[in-house]
Amino acid sequence: MTHESSQPDEDLRAALSRVVAVIDPTLADRLEHDVESYLDLIDATQQASKEIDRLLHAAVTSARLAGASWDRIGHRLGISRQAAQQRFGRPAARSETISTEATRRLTPVTAFDEMEALAEAGRHGWHSVGFGMYFHDLARSEEQWEHRRVGAFGARQKDLQHAGWQRIGSMWFPWAYYKRPTGRPAETT
Template identity: 45%
Template sequence: MSDEPLLRPTEIDRIREGIAAAVLGAPEGLADSLEHDAHGYLRLVDASRVGAEESSRLLREAVQGARAAGHSWDTVGRVLGVSRQAAQQRFSGKAGEAGSSAPPGEGSNAPKRRTLGGLTAFDEMAALEEAGRDGWHVVGYGPFYHEVEASSHPWEHCRVALPSAARHRRMESEGWIPVGAGWFPWRYYKRPLNPGT
């Protein structure tokens, strides 16, 4: 990794402005209330808390994404301005199954499931394409894995970088089914295919 900054100052400013605009703009009437309502400042604290929690979640998922893309803990630590050990202690093993959308099946009538492990950001879609052709569809995911469930027909899968609400609605109208809450920066979708497709 070179010593050249990954983001330009103007990009950093746009990110900061975007976060501030989201915190002030999402709660209806918040910005206007700050001129005359002391309660508005408590709403601002709450909105800022939500923004900080979401930023923290995005950072955890971005780190796991960098690891899934093959970057070392040393490299991730350098980007974060901490040691390899500090980055690993803070971010390894805390992701859990954030993308999981269904509990594991149990009992003899439960659908058959398996885990596609050792995946990276660069090969996960090919693995899902192959599994989908064989009748498996994704039901959960996390760093380095996708959990898939067996069905009687083929599936197709796609991932989209943070779709807008309009794009999300359009995809659903085209038969795409969202899986889980997303794994920053991706949102995963699936849809059944007709046999022979």
């Protein structure tokens, strides 16, 4: 194995180690003298592993929404198309939202058209209050809204919050969604 091919693995391992350290900041010092700390290390590592598995499921869902086939996804995972579909193909339970004058569901939308659809809805006073696979749940207000989608990996999220953007729900890997009112009255149709 060359240095070039092992470096990404080493970088990932270091980053994941930092994550485990964040889960329990006292762990590193306790490992020097406390047998129980090794069991705590197992707990923290298992917690991180479960979250990585959730992120993998979200990444596969995102790839499917972007149009990737089960064959290509299976190839990337080193498993068959059928195995990928069996493991990741069950859609998450989706709550149904009844449309009213104050709420509605924007569907179907994908990673390729959702921001344009949200921009149009935002001009008419609708803003996202939740989202999932192929949809955004919207609430109505009297002013226009703007929406942003940013990568879940970067530091931009803090900058957006400082600029008055509100985070919408929890992260939908690999994206985080934000909204803010513009102060302009909603357009009427």
